[in-house]
Amino acid sequence: MKIDNLIDFIDLDEVVNLTGWIDNIRDHGGLTFIDLRDFTGNIQLVYDKSLDVNDNLKNEYYISISGLFKKRDDSLINPKIFLGDSEIQVSSLEVISESKTLPFQIENEIDTDENIRLKYRYLDLRRNSMKVNILTRSKTFKSIRTIMNNLKINEIDTPTLIKSTPEGAKDFIVPSRKSPSNFYALPQSPQMYKQLFMMAGFPNYYQIAKCYRDEDSRKDRQPEFTQLDLEFADANPEIVKTNVETIVQFVFQDAYDCNIQTPFKTLSYTDCINLYGTDKPDLRIKETLIDITDIFSNTNINFLKNIIDDEGLVKGLHSKNTLTRKQIDSLDSEIKDLGATGLGWLKVDSGKISGPLSKLLNENEISKILEFGEGTLLFQAGKLENIAKYLDIIRRSIFKTSTDEVYSFVWIEDFPYFEYENDQLQPSHHPFTSPKDDDVFKEDPIKSTALHYDLVLNGVELGSGSQRINNPQIQKIVLEKWGLSQDEINERFGWFIEALSYGTPVHAGFAIGIDRLVAEVLNQPSIRDVIPFPKTQSGHDPLTNAPANIDEHTLEEYNLKYINKDE
């Protein structure tokens, strides 16, 4: 039997065949009404007692029906819903598959614990809001592939049982049964392989790739995520950025029916931190940080004086709104929880300055602060690298995003090559990134910037990329400056330096996080809502109960045994 499709229904008074779930069933004085739900929508079914059907139908039974597609009686027309003017007069109804009692209702808005939703994800995905999420993800894949074909970029796939690569997170490892004490790693990204394609003579590459990072509970991360991965030979950052803009613009038009403007704005990392306190600024908020260090150049306030004497800054944000004490206290405790010493604030209300420090202000300070006019000045004092993140939080808390643009894209570039993490020099991104100037790098790597560029959408890092090192000597120097020994370099990167040594094109690339993109476009609270079968924040799958115990005997086949650290 050919199954018809709700959205193809045009002609009234024709017999149609449908399958779907019982969304709702009601008995009205001998007439039974069913809302039948399929992939394309809902339609009302109606039949009377003369029809011989299973009289124990329940919600979510999957049924197959035939009937006459017809106009409803005028009194029953519901103009608010799709197909609300029509119904199907059922002539036969067969139950394909029964349903147990549901753990939650299949409705758009539900107030169910996420663990329960994930345990019954196949039911959660029946809800229309989740269906839209997954289909938008699917449309994103489709649009990406269309524009890749238009741009003649080749899809090539990379291995996923690989050698450990350094991308900043811990690897997921895969023991080799056949080769005791040896392990594969799952790729944190296809980085080295896509560079190998450039060395192998392929002028470009794309892949929608699964990447794996074993991270300790960073906010809204998944152990596996999906990225659009790109690489181009004979390329530089401008070529890559133009290509990425073309791709993003196309996907927004094709998948999301949304017209965005290109080229995107560009900001340097330094300007970005100065203006927004973060390298992931939400530019829909127009207000920027202000430097008020000068106001306090002769201050009597001791802690500010000490900070300024120690080359620190006083930076803040001014709101024309008079914030309530409750708002200020809440923000104060939010940033304190993250490590700030506290929120500095001064209010100007009816020409009068209030706030904990107001009594300590000198005349010059008072006059400068009054110049801001009515409102609230919130500030932080210290080294910029220490206070930036609190200023970012304050900015995003007290100002609203402008409504005149829905999607605000910005390129961030000129990142420092290295950063200190736990007192250790670390490449800010990855060690295959080309320094902006090789000579500067060799002389003082900590002052060197990287040919790295991030793409930020509405305060969310959508993707990042870089010019790659194509010279084996420079690659070696970068690894040395990072602090690796010759043995480590040879053991971990020897094969890659070797690969660079046979005539390597200039090349550059990019990667876009697809989970993040779809979540942002759909304004979802978490990437979990746009991934068909995600893990919880702790990496657990409530549906299958993965990861699961493997008994000692099975584990022996992999030449491994457990350590009980508690012993």
Next chain:
Amino acid sequence: MKIDNLIDFIDLDEVVNLTGWIDNIRDHGGLTFIDLRDFTGNIQLVYDKSLDVNDNLKNEYYISISGLFKKRDDSLINPKIFLGDSEIQVSSLEVISESKTLPFQIENEIDTDENIRLKYRYLDLRRNSMKVNILTRSKTFKSIRTIMNNLKINEIDTPTLIKSTPEGAKDFIVPSRKSPSNFYALPQSPQMYKQLFMMAGFPNYYQIAKCYRDEDSRKDRQPEFTQLDLEFADANPEIVKTNVETIVQFVFQDAYDCNIQTPFKTLSYTDCINLYGTDKPDLRIKETLIDITDIFSNTNINFLKNIIDDEGLVKGLHSKNTLTRKQIDSLDSEIKDLGATGLGWLKVDSGKISGPLSKLLNENEISKILEFGEGTLLFQAGKLENIAKYLDIIRRSIFKTSTDEVYSFVWIEDFPYFEYENDQLQPSHHPFTSPKDDDVFKEDPIKSTALHYDLVLNGVELGSGSQRINNPQIQKIVLEKWGLSQDEINERFGWFIEALSYGTPVHAGFAIGIDRLVAEVLNQPSIRDVIPFPKTQSGHDPLTNAPANIDEHTLEEYNLKYINKDE
């Protein structure tokens, strides 16, 4: 600088900019000739001593040049090669990246050990024959995605850190750092998740998915492989087969420029074994097995008599060629190595029967064998399930494939549901396959057939699929008949049986092995030749040296330690 593209060259006497590798460099009395190789082809460069260039250029240096694209002197035209009538008069040449001395030449035909080719895979892929392989793979992806869009099949992705699923091979496992003694498994296929999509209300699904099987050195397998994975709701085998035929036909036309006929032939498993000795028959060989048991119904040959009395068969193949003793001996030892007792043979040459058994034949046997005419009769005696695979080998050895069809597709169906493996009942495919008849299955599962169908191309299994069980009770019975305890069923499949219990559509699907498809179409000796970065047969990667040792200290983070089984 915009880099031009060789294949876009049309107008002579224009200045062009190119990058590429030095394929070859020759000095001819003051003139230097370079064959420059880029992604699109080769072109001859020429310059004289007046040009100021690095005079130490070598093969595989990556260079950037400008010059005049012009016609060669008539005497230098090579009509046999693309662009052999033209060259570039170089006006500037810059070395982008030097090359060390090569481990092997970048030529189409090389006689280099595969381990060396894999160690320098990025150089191996520069060879034109390998470039064609990888690009054909890429075109396959592209054509698949095009036809999926045409058929409105949604690409949806499935998780790859999952719970162990039963697909016949061992799992690759991934220890969870955060959850001691617990492991994810890598999917042997997306089987259960694609079924969940059907339960979740998505009417169809496709994905080009990486699958992982830890198999003990079966011929030409890879620990990870790539498959086109499909599933359809409200579907039956006929719908799936028609869709697969549409897809395969489109891909052959679009990616391989090859017109194939549909619908494909269909054979039952039983007929297939009877006619070809295998469920993966190469139908380009027209000759089939013949049953000669009747000839020996009153035989004096003891071992044949015993076999026939024990309900065994005598089956063979007749070639009109008189095989040499050397051919026969070689085939005899080939099948003996695989476990056969030996090759039975009788030759008819100039009306005379020869062969080891010829003296033992009775009159009736002699007359029947002479009826075959001149040639060689090769045979095996025993239970069909024991002798089939030797008959298959004999058939493929002694007969040629017909040249009138390049690609011969055939559906195989009606497989037995269960088979015995090491005396244990095992589902021939996977336990989510629907029995052809539920009642027959419940009564005598070993006699039951499965709604499973394989697609075979030229003797290679290209893909397989089945109708799935959509009834939780039947699913449970199948697992019970397989021999699983209630505890095992609950622990391993409880969540899946639960998922089937909320109104599950009838559904069916398929998967096509892409590595195998591309290798077959390109007539390559191994799937390794069509995978960009494959592993060796033993799962080793000579390029990166994966899998690699992880030190005990790092392993401790995963709550694991090694067992040395030799101790």
